Amino acid sequence: MEASLLVVLVVTTALIFDFTNGFHDTANAMASSIATGALKPRTAVTLSAVLNLVGAFLSVEVAKTISGGLVDDARITPAVVFGGLVGAIVWNLVTWFVGLPSSSSHALFGGLIGATWVTAGTDAVHFAKVVDKILVPAVAAPLIAGLVAAVGSFLTYRLIRRARADVVGRGFRAGQVVSASLVSLAHGTNDAQKTMGIITLTLIAAGSLPSHAAPPTWVVVSAALAIALGTYVGGWRIIRTLGKGLTSIEAPQGFASDASAATVILASSHLGFPLSTTHVCSGSIVGGGVGRRAPDVNWGVAGRMVLAWLVTLPAAAVVGAVAGRLSASGDVGTALVAAMGVAVGAWIYRASRRDPIRPDDMARRDDGAQPAERVEPPVEGRDSTPVAV
Known part of the structure; x- marks a missing residue:
C-alpha cells in the first residue's frame, strides 16, 4: 500500500475514533442535566455538540503531549498507529454497547501503546511519560473531582x-x-x-511534518467537526448509566458535580494533561451523591464502572497489539485489520438495534416524574391486555 494511501486510511480511522469518542462521552457533560430535567435530551446533545466544536479550538497542548511524548515517533509507522486506533474503536463500541462509561482516552492510549510495544519494542514507549501524564492523573483526577463535588454538594x-x-x-x-x-x-x-495528536503523530511518522510539530489547521478543524457530530448523535446508553444508574441526581447536586468536573478538565487541558473526562465526570457525580443530606450512590454500578476503568487501558492495548502487528506485516494485514474492525462495528450496531435506547427514555418532567410508559395496542388473535414497553 502506498504511503500516502495508508496515511489517508489512518487519518480517516482517527476521525472515526473521534466520532465514537463524541457519542461515547456525551454523557460526561449532559447526563446530570438531562436527569434533572434542566435540559431536554435532544437540546442537551445539540448544545453539547456546538460547545465541543468551539472547545476544540481553544488549545493544542494535549495534542502536543500525544504527538511528541508518549511514543518514539521516529520508530513507528502509520500502520502501527492504524492498529492502535482500531483497538481503541473496538473497545469504545463494546463499552458503549453495554452502557459502561469507560475512558475513550485510555482506550486510545492503550491501543497506541500496545501497537507500538509489539512492533517497535519496549523502549519505543516512553513509560515515564505514560505514568506522569496518564496514570497519575487517571487516579488523582476523579478523586479530586469527587471530593470537590462532595464538598460543593454538601455546602x-x-x-x-x-x-x-x-x-x-x-x-x-x-x-x-x-x-x-x-x-x-x-x-x-x-x-x-487527542485525535489531533494522533493524526499529527501519523503525519510525523510518514515524514509529512517535522518532529514535535503542532497540529496543522486542517487537522484541528476536522477533529473538531468529527467529535461534534458524534456528540450530536448522543450516546444514550451511557447517558442512562450516568444519569440514572449511579445516583438519583437532584438539581443542586448536579450543578455541583458539573461545576467541579469542568474546573478539573479545563485546568488539565491548560497544563497539557490528556485527562479522561469520563473519569472526572463520573467521579464528580459520585461525589455529588455522597455530599447530599442523605447520601445516595449505587456502589454496585460504581464498582463495575471502576473495574471497566482498570481494564480499559490493558484491554485496548491487547487489541491494539494484535491489530498493530497485523497492520505492520503488510497490505494484507492492514486490509485484514480494517475488515475485522468493520465487522465488529457492524455486529455491535445490529445488536444495539434489538434493544435501542431512545432520547425519550432519558426525559424527566419538570415535576420530577418519569415519562409515561409506552403502551402497545392489543394485537388481534392474542391476549388483549396492553403491554408496557
Missing part, C-alpha cells in the same frame, strides 16, 4: 436547607445549563485534541 444543601423546593429546583436547573455547557466546552478542549 449547597446547607445553604438552601430553608429555601422553597420549587424555587431551588428552578434556580439550580438554570445553573446546570451553564455548568453542563462548561463541561461540554472542556470536553471539546481536552478530547478533540
Whole structure:
C-alpha cells in the first residue's frame, strides 16, 4: 500500500475514533442535566455538540503531549498507529454497547501503546511519560473531582436547607445549563485534541511534518467537526448509566458535580494533561451523591464502572497489539485489520438495534416524574391486555 494511501486510511480511522469518542462521552457533560430535567435530551446533545466544536479550538497542548511524548515517533509507522486506533474503536463500541462509561482516552492510549510495544519494542514507549501524564492523573483526577463535588454538594444543601423546593429546583436547573455547557466546552478542549495528536503523530511518522510539530489547521478543524457530530448523535446508553444508574441526581447536586468536573478538565487541558473526562465526570457525580443530606450512590454500578476503568487501558492495548502487528506485516494485514474492525462495528450496531435506547427514555418532567410508559395496542388473535414497553 502506498504511503500516502495508508496515511489517508489512518487519518480517516482517527476521525472515526473521534466520532465514537463524541457519542461515547456525551454523557460526561449532559447526563446530570438531562436527569434533572434542566435540559431536554435532544437540546442537551445539540448544545453539547456546538460547545465541543468551539472547545476544540481553544488549545493544542494535549495534542502536543500525544504527538511528541508518549511514543518514539521516529520508530513507528502509520500502520502501527492504524492498529492502535482500531483497538481503541473496538473497545469504545463494546463499552458503549453495554452502557459502561469507560475512558475513550485510555482506550486510545492503550491501543497506541500496545501497537507500538509489539512492533517497535519496549523502549519505543516512553513509560515515564505514560505514568506522569496518564496514570497519575487517571487516579488523582476523579478523586479530586469527587471530593470537590462532595464538598460543593454538601455546602449547597446547607445553604438552601430553608429555601422553597420549587424555587431551588428552578434556580439550580438554570445553573446546570451553564455548568453542563462548561463541561461540554472542556470536553471539546481536552478530547478533540487527542485525535489531533494522533493524526499529527501519523503525519510525523510518514515524514509529512517535522518532529514535535503542532497540529496543522486542517487537522484541528476536522477533529473538531468529527467529535461534534458524534456528540450530536448522543450516546444514550451511557447517558442512562450516568444519569440514572449511579445516583438519583437532584438539581443542586448536579450543578455541583458539573461545576467541579469542568474546573478539573479545563485546568488539565491548560497544563497539557490528556485527562479522561469520563473519569472526572463520573467521579464528580459520585461525589455529588455522597455530599447530599442523605447520601445516595449505587456502589454496585460504581464498582463495575471502576473495574471497566482498570481494564480499559490493558484491554485496548491487547487489541491494539494484535491489530498493530497485523497492520505492520503488510497490505494484507492492514486490509485484514480494517475488515475485522468493520465487522465488529457492524455486529455491535445490529445488536444495539434489538434493544435501542431512545432520547425519550432519558426525559424527566419538570415535576420530577418519569415519562409515561409506552403502551402497545392489543394485537388481534392474542391476549388483549396492553403491554408496557
